[in-house]
Amino acid sequence: MVTRRRLLLLLFILLAVVLSAALARWRMHAWDRPQVVALYPISADGLPATEAYLQRLDGAAFDALQDFFAAEAARHGLALAQPFRFELGRRMVKQPPAPPSQAGPLAAISWSLRMRWWAWRETPATSPVPDVRLYLMFHAPSRETQRLPHSVGLQKGRLGLAHLFASPAQQGSNQVVIAHELLHTFGASDKYDGASLQPRPPEGYAEPERFPPLPQLKAELMAGRIPLSETESRIPAGLGETLVGERSAREIGWRR
Incomplete structure (x- = not known):
């Protein structure tokens, strides 16, 4: 009798988790209001050039993202005129956990959990609560940084890690990386x-x-x-x- 009750309890919990995930996905894809995307700049290398760039960084650097997604949404027939609203969050000091150096499902799951825990601690919910948190890791351009670390967007947790160049000349390509990782958080492959x-x-x-x-x-x-x-x-x-x-x-x- 006790075993049956435990089994029913576990089935109820599993059903609740499945329904909660389905509801979250439905809400994510309802597009009945603009999705608020908070952008948190981080110096990835601690170099003076990166710090100087971040001191001059403002929300205007991301205006093209909002216009791009509005135009693309309209092209695909979405009724919502403004699918995303981008907000520049505060400068971050602590570094997020580094993604795993070796591929594998266990390493990926472990990093995902640690990343979500770090995000919850370092960027607690504010009002209004952002729908997506993107952490922008800026690197000073140099011969050693011609190729940046791999960026990541997570649908679970609705957050992403984008590695970018701390240079106005790279602003256009930076925006492409941000847009790519943002759509990962909504389920794009x-x-x-x-x-x-x-x-x-x-x-x-x-x-x-x-x-x-x-x-x-x-x-x-x-x-x-x-x-x-x-x-x-x-x-x-x-x-x-x-x-x-x-x-x-x-x-x-x-x-x-």
Whole structure:
């Protein structure tokens, strides 16, 4: 009798968790109001050049993000005129936990839990509570930082870690990285090959119906690169060279 009660209790808890996750996902994709995205700048390297850049950083550096998503949402037929509202949060001092150096589900789950715990402690809920928290890790450009660490966006916990260059010249490419990781938090998947980093056709092409298909003129945001040939691609200079593809729009609830 006791065992049966425990089993029923566990089933009830499991059902509650499943229903809660389904409700959260439905609310996430309802798009009945703008989603508030808080951006928290962090100096990733502690260098004077990065500090000088962050002292001059203001909300205007992210205005293009709001305009880009408004235009893309309208192109996909979303009734909501402004899907996102970006707010520049306070400067962060403490570094977030570093992502795992080795691939594997256990390492990824462990880091995800530690990252969510860190975010809860370091950026407690304010009023209004942001829907998404993105932590912007800025690095001073140099020969050693031509390639930044991998950025991450988590749907569970609604947070992301974006590695960016602390340079006005890189503002456009920084915005592409932020936009990419933001859509991960809403369920959009990567659309590039993990080994070659080449966009995967057709969902990784901005214009999959284009003939001939290559070269493409823009990048699908979740593919991250503009495919020029079957083996070559380039990083877009800014959001003006990207768009949200149909499959990505379906994944985040902009299309049914």
